[in-house]
Amino acid sequence: MNPVLEYLAQHHERFVRDLGDYVRFPSISAQPQHKPDLQACATWLAERCRQLGLDTELCPTPGHPVVLARTPRQPGSQRPHFVVYGHYDVQPPEPFELWTSPPFEPRLSGSSLFARGASDNKGQHLAHLNAVEAYLHTGTELPCDLTFVIEGEEEVGSPNLAGFLEARRTELRCHHVVISDTGMPARDLPALTYGLRGIVAVELKLTGPSRDLHSGIFGGTVDNPALALCQVLAQLRDRRGRVNIPGFYDDVVSLSPYERRQLARLPYQERAYTKFLGVPQLAGEAGYTAWEQRSARPTVEINGLTSGYQGEGSKTIIPAWASAKLTFRLVPNQKPRPIARCVQRHLRKLCPPTVRADIHIGHGGEPYLLDPRSPAARAALRALAKAFDREPVLLREGGSIPIVTEFQRILGAETLLLGLALPDDNAHSPNEKFDLDNYAAGMRLGAALWPELAAIA
Numbered sequence: 094m095n096p097v098l099e100y101l102a103q104h105h106e107r108f109v110r111d112l113g114d115y116v117r118f119p120s121i122s123a124q125p126q127h128k129p130d131l132q133a134c135a136t137w138l139a140e141r142c143r144q145l146g147l148d149t150e151l152c153p154t155p156g157h158p159v160v161l162a163r164t165p166r167q168p169g170s171q172r173p174h175f176v177v178y179g180h181y182d183v184q185p186p187e188p189f190e191l192w193t194s195p196p197f198e199p200r201l202s203g204s205s206l207f208a209r210g211a212s213d214n215k216g217q218h219l220a221h222l223n224a225v226e227a228y229l230h231t232g233t234e235l236p237c238d239l240t241f242v243i244e245g246e247e248e249v250g251s252p253n254l255a256g257f258l259e260a261r262r263t264e265l266r267c268h269h270v271v272i273s274d275t276g277m278p279a280r281d282l283p284a285l286t287y288g289l290r291g292i293v294a295v296e297l298k299l300t301g302p303s304r305d306l307h308s309g310i311f312g313g314t315v316d317n318p319a320l321a322l323c324q325v326l327a328q329l330r331d332r333r334g335r336v337n338i339p340g341f342y343d344d345v346v347s348l349s350p351y352e353r354r355q356l357a358r359l360p361y362q363e364r365a366y367t368k369f370l371g372v373p374q375l376a377g378e379a380g381y382t383a384w385e386q387r388s389a390r391p392t393v394e395i396n397g398l399t400s401g402y403q404g405e406g407s408k409t410i411i412p413a414w415a416s417a418k419l420t421f422r423l424v425p426n427q428k429p430r431p432i433a434r435c436v437q438r439h440l441r442k443l444c445p446p447t448v449r450a451d452i453h454i455g456h457g458g459e460p461y462l463l464d465p466r467s468p469a470a471r472a473a474l475r476a477l478a479k480a481f482d483r484e485p486v487l488l489r490e491g492g493s494i495p496i497v498t499e500f501q502r503i504l505g506a507e508t509l510l511l512g513l514a515l516p517d518d519n520a521h522s523p524n525e526k527f528d529l530d531n532y533a534a535g536m537r538l539g540a541a542l543w544p545e546l547a548a549i550a
């Protein structure tokens with residue numbers, strides 16, 4: 094057996110314990126009170142990188158730190174260079190009451206480790222670090238130089254990473270970026286993700302009276318901001334499931350017949366999918382399959398809606414304000430800025446003069462598409478096949494990793510997305526988990542990938 098693989102198998106239990114330690118940090122980037130936890134988490138990660146033999150820096154940014162860790166360089170090395178990206182920040186765990194065990198206390202059950210961040214994304218990049226440890230500790234020569242860039246702000250749109258990449262662009266110049274932060278369509282079905290959706294976040298707040306009012310005394314004379322908001326939001330999607338905003342679809346590239354054929358080959362059973370999601374019936378844009386709808390078509394979603402009295406019992410008021418957090422998922426060739434402008438213009442038009450509208454445009458990211466037939470994509474597919482002992486599929490996915498197009502712009506490097514998450518890993522949901530068989534497969538992927546990629550670089 095190859096010594097790297099042997100080492101990975103021998104140390105599996107410790108690697109699971111390491112992941113357990115890593116997920117204990119409540120590194121919730123969206124919540125300012127967790128800033129010290131992000132710092133502590135980054136410090137732990139940097140220490141782990143140093144221990145395994147990487148030349149490591151904990152780099153401050155205006156937000157949360159970036160962990161930068163490099164394999165030992167040979168002087169004057171002409172070896173190919175790859176960047177491995179990941180994020181140590183996690184999504185908020187709320188609602189707590191739906192967790193079977195506390196989100197930041199790792200729980201092993203069957204072949205899974207349950208905790209917020211286990212699969213998105215701590216387990217996935219730790220697998221790559223473990224694979225590098227196996228190379229270094231067995232004295233197996235890596236065929237390339239690697240730099241790990243692990244940030245703490247992915248889940249809030251990576252506001253400081255592009256600046257960091259600009260500042261370090263010379264040392265980070267590389268042949269390709271590798272990211273394991275996406276999913277697989279099913280267990281034992283590895284995938285190369287060659288497309289991601291982009292995103293634009295928008296907050297809309299409608300303000301009416303200067304304070305909550307008695308709805309009996311004043312109702313009928315002043316507008317109700319909550320109702321006005323509902324009426325505005327209800328117009329954002331039409332009956333056919335399309336985003337109802339002028340200009341929104343102008344730059345959308347339609348799916349090619351080749352892509353539609355590829356997506357049609359992916360496993361999908363409507364009944365199982367419906368049951369898995371717990372919905373009475375599916376919804377979506379007419380004329381597209383479920384895979385097409387959730388990976389290659391743009392959408393509008395309401396992520397949060399707040400107004401009025403939320404406590405027990407009733408309270409008869411006209412709330413002073415109502416607000417909604419929206420995100421739009423974008424597909425090639427939609428761009429976040431022009432889309433944000435057309436959304437803003439349309440929202441202004443829809444809001445009645447009886448309320449004041451504040452529109453805040455939040456983070457944004459461009460959609461991504463890679464040529465799935467490029468030599469690097471084919472090399473990655475070979476590594477996936479070795480690691481999982483299964484033929485991988487090609488995939489476009491609906492989630493977003495905004496920094497991917499910045500890697501292209503700033504470092505001139507394309508990204509290979511080799512996801513290890515399962516559909517039921519509950520990313521962003523209660524009871525997130527990571528499958529430990531996939532953790533092991535991810536390490537084998539880290540073992541197989543570098544010789545394949547170095548050979549074509």
Ligand code: BES
Pocket residue numbers: 213214247248249250251274275276289292456458490491492493494495
């Ligand atoms: N790991 C996800 C992205 C992802 C998941 C891509 C599954 C494809 C399939 C990442 O951590 C994430 O959640 N990104 C955010 C980005 C946003 C906050 C800017 C997303 O997609 O909502």
Ligand code: ZN
Pocket residue numbers: 184213248520521
């Ligand atoms: Zn995420």
